[in-house]
Amino acid sequence: MKNQTAVTEFLLLGLSNLSYLKIPLFVLFLLIYCTTLVGNFLIISLIWTDSHLHTPMYFFLSNLSCLDCGCSTVIVPKMLSDFLVKRKTISFTGCFTQLYLFVVFACTEMLLLTVMAYDRYVAICYPLHYTSIMSKRICVRLAAGSWLSGLLYGLLHTFLTSRLSFCESNVINHFFCDIPPLLMLSCSEIVINLVAIFVSAVFLVIGAFSVAILSYIQIIRSILKIRSTKGQCKAFSTCSSHLTVVTIFYAAFAFTYMRPTSSYSLSKDRVVSVIYTALTPMLNPLIYSLRNKEVKTALIKIIQRKIYFINL
Numbered sequence: 001m002k003n004q005t006a007v008t009e010f011l012l013l014g015l016s017n018l019s020y021l022k023i024p025l026f027v028l029f030l031l032i033y034c035t036t037l038v039g040n041f042l043i044i045s046l047i048w049t050d051s052h053l054h055t056p057m058y059f060f061l062s063n064l065s066c067l068d069c070g071c072s073t074v075i076v077p078k079m080l081s082d083f084l085v086k087r088k089t090i091s092f093t094g095c096f097t098q099l100y101l102f103v104v105f106a107c108t109e110m111l112l113l114t115v116m117a118y119d120r121y122v123a124i125c126y127p128l129h130y131t132s133i134m135s136k137r138i139c140v141r142l143a144a145g146s147w148l149s150g151l152l153y154g155l156l157h158t159f160l161t162s163r164l165s166f167c168e169s170n171v172i173n174h175f176f177c178d179i180p181p182l183l184m185l186s187c188s189e190i191v192i193n194l195v196a197i198f199v200s201a202v203f204l205v206i207g208a209f210s211v212a213i214l215s216y217i218q219i220i221r222s223i224l225k226i227r228s229t230k231g232q233c234k235a236f237s238t239c240s241s242h243l244t245v246v247t248i249f250y251a252a253f254a255f256t257y258m259r260p261t262s263s264y265s266l267s268k269d270r271v272v273s274v275i276y277t278a279l280t281p282m283l284n285p286l287i288y289s290l291r292n293k294e295v296k297t298a299l300i301k302i303i304q305r306k307i308y309f310i311n312l
Contacts, residue, residue: 007166010095012088015079015175015270026083032282033076039285040065043295050298056134057123060116061288063143064109068281071105074098075176075277082175095177100158102176106276107204108150110253113246114208115142120239121215125222153200160196164188175270176277205253212246241287248283252276 016025047053047062078098082088090098122133161179165188174181179197183190219239226232252275289295 007092007170009089009091009170010166010177011171012082012090012175012177013171013173014082014088015274022083026080029076029080029083029278032278033072033080036072036076036278036282036285037069039282039289040069042299043285043289046295046298046302050301053294053298056119056139057116058294059139060112060119060143063146064112064116065285067105067109067112068284071102071109071276072278072281074101074105079175079278090177095172095182096158096162099161099177099179099182100154102154102178102277103157104150104154106150106253107153108146110205110208110249111146111149112143113242113249114212115146116242117212117215117246120242121219124219124239149204153204156196156200157193160193164190164193174273176273178273180269209250212250216243241292244287245280245284248280249276252280 016022043065044062047058075098078090119134123130126133157179161182164182164186166182166185167187169185172181172185179193183193216239223232223236252272289299
């Protein structure tokens with residue numbers, strides 16, 4: 001007979017069970033987390049203090065930096081604390097709070113990346129009408145719509161997952177509370193959850209990905225029509241950073257959520273989860289800053305201003 005005792009807490013297996021790796025991994029992810037916060041806060045500060053960066057593209061980029069900080073903060077601090085303790089527990093409420101916030105940030109980022117792809121499409125394909133199409137009001141509505149959709153999407157999946165029964169085991173084969181390992185842990189019927197994931201993947205994930213891909217197809221077609229090589233390089237440079245981020249995000253997301261739960265692999269999914277919960281939030285500001293002259297110029301101005309005041 002099944003053990004029907006209600007689960008009040010979960011036990012996380014963590015990123016690695018090897019004791020000699022705990023301290024090195026703690027130091028590594030602490031550095032990654034600190035770099036993530038510093039890099040993203042620096043991007044946000046540059047955008048909001050430099051008037052030359054008060055454009056739709058950088059407005060969306062500042063939202064993306066906020067999402068990266070949020071997503072990393074929801075996952076990494078708990079992971080760091082688990083490296084230093086023997087029993088890696090998380091309460092039932094804490095687990096589903098973590099799940100909700102993670103899904104909200106991940107979904108909102110996915111939609112925001114789609115909005116940013118559309119913004120680059122308008123900028124390159126309709127440059128003369130860019131300011132009228134991407135007005136301040138439209139930009140605010142697009143960003144707000146992304147956040148609202150993420151909040152509702154997270155609420156849906158968190159509610160459906162929290163209604164499941166966890167009566168046989170409370171051991172989660174992961175380093176944070178995510179949907180796939182919780183579905184595998186449940187001893188109740190998960191058909192509704194799988195249908196909800198499939199439907200949302202079709203309408204939301206594939207829909208957003210299709211818009212992003214179609215935008216970049218039109219962007220590439222427009223760039224190839226430019227006769228000068230210099231003009232093509234300049235056009236490519238404005239969207240190459242975003243295309244890199246989109247590719248990394250969707251590849252990791254599709255591998256984790258858009259496949260059967262029967263093919264769930266602990267070792268593989270841990271590695272992929274590290275990519276979109278820790279590495280991607282750290283890499284995003286580096287990708288955008290190192291390949292963006294306007295951001296580097298704004299950073300140089302800030303540094304020169306600081307040096308000037310120090311010398312006074």
